[in-house]
Amino acid sequence: MNQIELIRVLPKAELHVHIEGTFEPELMFAIAQRNQIEIPYQSVEEVRQAYNFHNLQSFLDIYYAGAAVLVVEQDFYDLAWAYFEKCAEDKVMHTEMFFDPQTHTDRGVAFATVISGLQRACDDAQTKLGISSHLIMCFLRHLSEEAAFETLEQALRFKDQIIAVGLDSSEVGHPPAKFERVFAKAREQGFLVVAHAGEEGPAEYVWEALDVLKVNRIDHGVRSEEDPKLMQRLIREKMPLTVCPLSNLKLCVVDDMAQHNIRRLLQQGVHVTVNSDDPSYFGGYMNDNFIAIAEALDLSHEEIKQLAKNSFEASFITDHEKQKWLKQIDALI
Numbered sequence: 216m217n218q219i220e221l222i223r224v225l226p227k228a229e230l231h232v233h234i235e236g237t238f239e240p241e242l243m244f245a246i247a248q249r250n251q252i253e254i255p256y257q258s259v260e261e262v263r264q265a266y267n268f269h270n271l272q273s274f275l276d277i278y279y280a281g282a283a284v285l286v287v288e289q290d291f292y293d294l295a296w297a298y299f300e301k302c303a304e305d306k307v308m309h310t311e312m313f314f315d316p317q318t319h320t321d322r323g324v325a326f327a328t329v330i331s332g333l334q335r336a337c338d339d340a341q342t343k344l345g346i347s348s349h350l351i352m353c354f355l356r357h358l359s360e361e362a363a364f365e366t367l368e369q370a371l372r373f374k375d376q377i378i379a380v381g382l383d384s385s386e387v388g389h390p391p392a393k394f395e396r397v398f399a400k401a402r403e404q405g406f407l408v409v410a411h412a413g414e415e416g417p418a419e420y421v422w423e424a425l426d427v428l429k430v431n432r433i434d435h436g437v438r439s440e441e442d443p444k445l446m447q448r449l450i451r452e453k454m455p456l457t458v459c460p461l462s463n464l465k466l467c468v469v470d471d472m473a474q475h476n477i478r479r480l481l482q483q484g485v486h487v488t489v490n491s492d493d494p495s496y497f498g499g500y501m502n503d504n505f506i507a508i509a510e511a512l513d514l515s516h517e518e519i520k521q522l523a524k525n526s527f528e529a530s531f532i533t534d535h536e537k538q539k540w541l542k543q544i545d546a547l548i
């Protein structure tokens with residue numbers, strides 16, 4: 216079995232994917248037409264062109280134009296279902312999806328509309344595709360603490376459907392500590408917590424996510440390598456990092472995939488996992504990410520298997536479920 220064959224047959228868990236970032240041009244165009252919403256693109260081809268963004272602003276322009284066509288429950292269902300079909304192709308057997316309620320509630324879409332569409336797709340994925348999932352609600356960190364508190368308040372009604380809260384959007388200038396009190400309240404309410412840190416922001420933000428927000432996982436965290444003390448701590452505490460290789464390349468966190476540090480992190484004993492982040496914008500889903508690093512970094516079969524195992528170990532499924540998947544991975548040659 217070569218690297219690519221191994222990647223295709225390995226069961227995997229995805230722990231860092233923004234459901235709004237899985238919006239493919241065809242679906243966006245179809246939903247815009249269905250909802251009779253004007254978008255600044257005349258055809259699927261033009262939408263696809265806009266996906267070839269060259270800087271953060273042009274990415275955000277298309278990202279928000281896309282999100283604006285999502286209005287009714289069925290739209291959120293269709294968005295999530297399309298992603299689950301990609302999971303099935305890539306043998307992603309469990310996924311923990313981020314959603315950004317503020318992107319929708321700020322446009323007047325009810326929280327209940329968003330979550331009921333996503334949840335129905337999650338239920339169907341379990342019954343029709345055998346894929347399990349959890350939902351993680353993210354606060355947009357460029358918005359205020361007050362806005363995050365309001366969102367948390369709205370989420371309490373749906374507590375049973377949301378396993379964790381997270382923190383995403385532009386990192387620099389919005390350190391984790393800005394949301395200390397919101398995260399304390401979320402933990403009190405029984406949510407697990409995760410946060411984007413150490414992607415474009417410094418290692419210091421990773422310390423803050425650990426010490427101030429008391430996260431269960433770090434999203435990205437690749438800049439942790441700049442701080443040896445932090446590295447020791449991540450290794451000692453077996454703190455997972457949800458690394459997103461193609462996203463790092465597209466957003467110039469690394470200039471060249473051959474320079475990506477995921478293999479070094481893995482070899483040093485950091486609990487790294489592979490994820491797709493915003494796959495329709497950043498150039499690929501789970502297996503594309505695995506193949507990109509396997510080829511650029513010449514990963515061994517053992518390393519590829521370890522990354523797949525890490526993904527289940529770092530997930531929020533039960534220990535019993537984890538053992539089941541680890542055994543299946545071990546059973547593959």
Ligand SMILES: [Zn+2]
Pocket residue numbers: 231233383411434492493
């Ligand atoms: Zn992300």
